Amino acid sequence: MLKKVILFCLFSLLICLPAAAQNFSPDELVNISVYEKINPAIVAIDANLEDGFSAGTGCIIRSDGVILTGSHVIEDAKDIDVTTYNGKVYKASVLAKMGKNKDLALLKIETKKPMKTISFGNSEDVKVGQKVLAIGNPFGFAGTLTSGIVSRIDYAKGRIQTDAAINPGCSGGPLLNSRGEVIGISQSIYNPDNNISNIGIGFAIPVNDAKKFIETAKLDDTLLTNKKHFAFKE
Numbered sequence: 574m575l576k577k578v579i580l581f582c583l584f585s586l587l588i589c590l591p592a593a594a595q596n597f598s599p600d601e602l603v604n605i606s607v608y609e610k611i612n613p614a615i616v617a618i619d620a621n622l623e624d625g626f627s628a629g630t631g632c633i634i635r636s637d638g639v640i641l642t643g644s645h646v647i648e649d650a651k652d653i654d655v656t657t658y659n660g661k662v663y664k665a666s667v668l669a670k671m672g673k674n675k676d677l678a679l680l681k682i683e684t685k686k687p688m689k690t691i692s693f694g695n696s697e698d699v700k701v702g703q704k705v706l707a708i709g710n711p712f713g714f715a716g717t718l719t720s721g722i723v724s725r726i727d728y729a730k731g732r733i734q735t736d737a738a739i740n741p742g743c744s745g746g747p748l749l750n751s752r753g754e755v756i757g758i759s760q761s762i763y764n765p766d767n768n769i770s771n772i773g774i775g776f777a778i779p780v781n782d783a784k785k786f787i788e789t790a791k792l793d794d795t796l797l798t799n800k801k802h803f804a805f806k807e
Contacts, residue, residue, distance in 0.1 A: 630746030642745030679766030694754030696779035739775035
């Protein structure tokens with residue numbers, strides 16, 4: 574009996590230990606750390622359209638509820654629902670959006686408490702071969718983490734190519750480096766079978782394009798001038 578009690582106590586102690594003490598590999602610890610840091614700042618987006626709905630992902634960039642996402646996610650939406658990581662649902666309004674080429678939009682939700690925000694990296698520092706992580710809402714599975722590398726940089730089209738799994742519903746979500754900084758905004762995948770499968774060719778808009786969009790968007794004076802709310806990291 575005493576032996577069983579001791580074993581139970583040891584097991585309880587083990588499951589209460591922090592992640593770093595549970596024999597995770599260094600690479601696993603990076604994944605865990607980035608996810609736990611960033612996921613509270615990621616939202617699922619459901620846009621109601623005339624002929625159906627559009628699903629995507631968004632990044633909270635300001636603590637009072639400003640969200641960055643893809644413009645094609647909310648194009649022609651009658652109304653937009655935003656669901657945070659803890660399941661709370663908000664109605665969102667559109668602050669600004671760009672065309673199909675840049676494919677970025679800013680939304681706003683009204684919240685009483687400050688929200689967690691992402692941190693921006695510098696996409697000029699991105700290198701082919703570096704590890705990247707993506708968080709998104711693929712097929713409605715909110716808060717999904719995938720990993721891969723930067724497979725290619727398309728300088729002509731201004732896109733970061735990655736083999737981290739990006740699926741329908743991930744558009745507008747973050748592509749992250751190992752420090753948890755956003756280096757790109759997930760946009761699309763290449764799949765010749767019309768969204769039946771993911772073949773490991775995904776594309777993200779470089780985050781520096783997103784930062785320029787935020788800085789030049791024709792919004793209210795508070796959003797344009799009160800930059801202390803933004804999580805810029807140059």
